[in-house]
Amino acid sequence: DDLELLRTGQRLEMVEEYTAASGETRVVTTSKALVPSEDRLPLIIGISWDITEQKNAERELIAARIKAEESDRLKSAFLANMSHEIRTPLNAIVGFSSVLADTEGDEERRQYITIIENNNELLLQLINDILDLSKIEAGTLEFTESDVDLKEMFFRIEQSMKLRIPEDHPVEVAFEDPGGDYLIHTDPNRLMQVVTNFMTNAIKFTSEGSIRFGYRNRNDGELYFYVSDTGCGIPAGKQQEVFGRFVKLNTFAQGTGLGLSICETIVSKLGGRIGVASEEGKGSTFWFTLPWRPVTP
Numbered sequence: 001d002d003l004e005l006l007r008t009g010q011r012l013e014m015v016e017e018y019t020a021a022s023g024e025t026r027v028v029t030t031s032k033a034l035v036p037s038e039d040r041l042p043l044i045i046g047i048s049w050d051i052t053e054q055k056n057a058e059r060e061l062i063a064a065r066i067k068a069e070e071s072d073r074l075k076s077a078f079l080a081n082m083s084h085e086i087r088t089p090l091n092a093i094v095g096f097s098s099v100l101a102d103t104e105g106d107e108e109r110r111q112y113i114t115i116i117e118n119n120n121e122l123l124l125q126l127i128n129d130i131l132d133l134s135k136i137e138a139g140t141l142e143f144t145e146s147d148v149d150l151k152e153m154f155f156r157i158e159q160s161m162k163l164r165i166p167e168d169h170p171v172e173v174a175f176e177d178p179g180g181d182y183l184i185h186t187d188p189n190r191l192m193q194v195v196t197n198f199m200t201n202a203i204k205f206t207s208e209g210s211i212r213f214g215y216r217n218r219n220d221g222e223l224y225f226y227v228s229d230t231g232c233g234i235p236a237g238k239q240q241e242v243f244g245r246f247v248k249l250n251t252f253a254q255g256t257g258l259g260l261s262i263c264e265t266i267v268s269k270l271g272g273r274i275g276v277a278s279e280e281g282k283g284s285t286f287w288f289t290l291p292w293r294p295v296t297p
Helices: 002-008 052-101 106-138 150-162 188-204 259-269
Strands: 012-019 025-035 043-050 146-149 171-176 183-186 209-217 222-229 274-279 283-291
Touching: 002 025, 002 043, 025 052, 052 106, 106 259, 146 150, 146 188, 150 171, 150 188, 150 209, 171 188, 183 188, 188 209, 188 222, 188 259, 188 283, 259 274, 259 283
Parallel strands: 171 209
Antiparallel strands: 012 025, 025 043, 146 183, 209 222, 222 283, 274 283
16 A cells, blocks of 8 residues: 555545454554655555544444334335234124114024123224334333232233133143242232233144243342243244234234233333243243342331
């Protein structure tokens, strides 16, 4: 570069990387020019400006733009899909409600009522997910903390989830009670929302075997919550994607693809972590942690 500068006399501009004494890679922009002199050879002057932070900021902006474009694309696909997702349970509710009025057989009436109740729950979940997403984007998702008896809450979840198992699916639902009393201070509604979402997904993708759930104190300042099933499992390359917005690995399954993303936000706001361990064809374990803040009864 210096020889080229001496030959042409033209100023040089370049961007270079070097490794600092600390081992950190820095980026500089360098400018070199000739300083002519009448009575001696010209001098070469070079000036370098450290632009590492600028380059990092540019990379972050590019990553943010790509993420925003992807989110916008997914949101557009989500809105296009919502008309179908909402219309399906609505049609079932309206249609079977009309048929129910003219049905006389008790067994047939019970079947129609079950269909209506299931679609009521599905429609309510769809609306709740959409409202929660709006609150998350607006930064207004509410949290109200109080004392929670985990054993009582999980027994109630067990009883309600047993009623959701389809009759043709031989699936056992079991709360694995760790024993002892667990009173913690957290938001009971949000905690139940996360566990219920995990359980609903487990029921949706488990046709036989068992769904076991519970919690335990890991003696590291955290409580560990889990839902394990013997369902279809998740491919290794897709496991982290399930927490993204509008992600549905099974496009034929009902739902918005928002539930796990909302769960991740809730757990993060409550100071915990969330994850999944799964093996395709053998089942999944969805888990999360919360700070262990015991309450003395």
